[in-house]
Amino acid sequence: MNxxxxxxxxxxxxxxxxxxxxxxxxxxxxxIAGLPExxxxxxxxxxxxxxxxxxxxxxxxxxxxxxxxxAVMKLARMNDRVKKVFEITQAxxxxxxxxxxxxxxxx
Amino acid sequence: xxxxxxxxxxxxxxxxxQFPGIHPLLVPICNKPFIEFLVDFAILAGSEALRIxxxxxxxxxxxxxxxGSRWGVEISYGNINPADDTYxxxxxxxxxxxxxxxxxxxxxxxxxxxxxxxxxxxxxSLQSGELLRCPHGSISLTGDxxxxxxxxxxxxxxxxxxxxxxxxxxxxxxxxxxGLNKYVLPGYSSEAxxxxxxxxxxxxxxxxxxxxxxxxxxxxxxxxxxxxxxxxGSNVIIDRDSVISGSIVMDNTYIGEHLExxxxxxxxxxxxxxxxxxxxxxxxxxxxxxxxxxxxxGTLLRRVVHxxxxxxxxxxxxxxxxxxxxxxxxxxxxxxxxEPYYTALAGKNVTLTSTYIESNGSLxxxxxxxxxxxxxxxxxxxxxxxxxxxxxPVRVNASIRLLPNRVAGYRPAVFSYAEAEDWPEFCIDTxxxxxxxxxxxxxxxxxxxxxxxxxHRTYQNHCT
Numbered sequence: 001m002n003x004x005x006x007x008x009x010x011x012x013x014x015x016x017x018x019x020x021x022x023x024x025x026x027x028x029x030x031x032i033a034g035l036p037e038x039x040x041x042x043x044x045x046x047x048x049x050x051x052x053x054x055x056x057x058x059x060x061x062x063x064x065x066x067x068x069x070x071a072v073m074k075l076a077r078m079n080d081r082v083k084k085v086f087e088i089t090q091a092x093x094x095x096x097x098x099x100x101x102x103x104x105x106x107x
Numbered sequence: 108x109x110x111x112x113x114x115x116x117x118x119x120x121x122x123x124x125q126f127p128g129i130h131p132l133l134v135p136i137c138n139k140p141f142i143e144f145l146v147d148f149a150i151l152a153g154s155e156a157l158r159i160x161x162x163x164x165x166x167x168x169x170x171x172x173x174x175g176s177r178w179g180v181e182i183s184y185g186n187i188n189p190a191d192d193t194y195x196x197x198x199x200x201x202x203x204x205x206x207x208x209x210x211x212x213x214x215x216x217x218x219x220x221x222x223x224x225x226x227x228x229x230x231x232s233l234q235s236g237e238l239l240r241c242p243h244g245s246i247s248l249t250g251d252x253x254x255x256x257x258x259x260x261x262x263x264x265x266x267x268x269x270x271x272x273x274x275x276x277x278x279x280x281x282x283x284x285x286g287l288n289k290y291v292l293p294g295y296s297s298e299a300x301x302x303x304x305x306x307x308x309x310x311x312x313x314x315x316x317x318x319x320x321x322x323x324x325x326x327x328x329x330x331x332x333x334x335x336x337x338x339x340g341s342n343v344i345i346d347r348d349s350v351i352s353g354s355i356v357m358d359n360t361y362i363g364e365h366l367e368x369x370x371x372x373x374x375x376x377x378x379x380x381x382x383x384x385x386x387x388x389x390x391x392x393x394x395x396x397x398x399x400x401x402x403x404x405g406t407l408l409r410r411v412v413h414x415x416x417x418x419x420x421x422x423x424x425x426x427x428x429x430x431x432x433x434x435x436x437x438x439x440x441x442x443x444x445x446e447p448y449y450t451a452l453a454g455k456n457v458t459l460t461s462t463y464i465e466s467n468g469s470l471x472x473x474x475x476x477x478x479x480x481x482x483x484x485x486x487x488x489x490x491x492x493x494x495x496x497x498x499x500p501v502r503v504n505a506s507i508r509l510l511p512n513r514v515a516g517y518r519p520a521v522f523s524y525a526e527a528e529d530w531p532e533f534c535i536d537t538x539x540x541x542x543x544x545x546x547x548x549x550x551x552x553x554x555x556x557x558x559x560x561x562x563h564r565t566y567q568n569h570c571t
Contacts, residue, residue: 052547053528053530053539053540056539057530057540060536085543087166087184088166089539090164090538091539093188099200100205
């Protein structure tokens, strides 16, 4: 999985590309562990090709950590594959989900 | 123009209580799913795209509506949080709302309209802002009009807040009595006020009075009478000598013989009085029952695999259990509790003995590591009352509004998927992983997940 980073309005935008599963979830966790704890995030999921329960677990874990350190984590541009997993698991209740990265970073 | 449909779970929760298992947007009004009325109105108003956003699940709606190609409109879906205001909802859907005129339908509303009116020109010329409001929602417009013209008189549509079973019944009766030609309704209509679906068997001795709507795959038996103002859903059997008057018979319902159903709603084995809102569950399947497809074929292979794996686990655990159970029991570290739990079948419970082993000694830690606390539950797999791996069993609780066994995919088990995935077994986290595997599991995957669950227990106990 590839992670690219940019900053917009005090938000770190992480664009994920590839597969987010049990083998790539630690990469995401470690990458985010390297950022300041109180840094708010927007995770762009448009180029995620596959998401499984472990990948979802990583996103839930990161969201919980950010919440405990009074930061914000938002998700943006979910493609249909990712949306389907969120719909099945009802994980959407835990996140703020935007269809546009810049809207997520402005709100 | 585009339409943004904002539905909040709380506004339609009452419908889930009345018709469990049916998404509120798919509840039929005069045999037409509620969402279709909203889609029709959006199209009449000139919308080329419709986005349905909700703070609840939209999976069933998405399965039904798909991408909207059957209506010639592009339908997409989105999620919001219960606390989001209109501004936040628009921001969360900025890409959809950008550069276009947006009609926002917010709330669980029915829109009274007339398919013969020209709404496209009307909506193109209306000024932006709130157009109509009722206690539970509103219709508003954003964006600039092509040319603003003030509508003469009142708007040719109105809102009905669907907030009770009484309103639902009233609305259905209103459409039957005076609105059948205003909406596009399903079924064949060779004469006014009479819509009949496909594969409807009507014997010569049956009597049907207008106005009436009958769905698909309906069988009326000898001497049945369908009086005026009745709606009969799809996949319905009305047995001989029964009389239906002023009532709504929902899909997949069997009405027994020699019955009179008057001014009621029959849904499965539930008979609802729309006036008082009270309902009774008919225990006798010869009177009123739900007709559901058999799930035997789909679950048989899973049951065989689970039974086989449970037998092997019992054989592996038998000797350690015989050796450790008496010793750990004498140490007072083996605690048992018998409580009722929901099974996978609606209306049925099972009493389970849950075992708790205090792991503060070498033998008790070993017993826990070997998952001996689950030993007695494995026999429930053999009897088919539990699965080997699935959902963490939910204890019977009178205060639970939506029973787990009314939700598709609930399969109480000895080991849970949350344990296997090492997700925390609390709050929504457990539900997330269990929902995931309700869709993505198969019998062989279940075996590997059981191994993972046992491995995680071993690892955790070893670490602690």
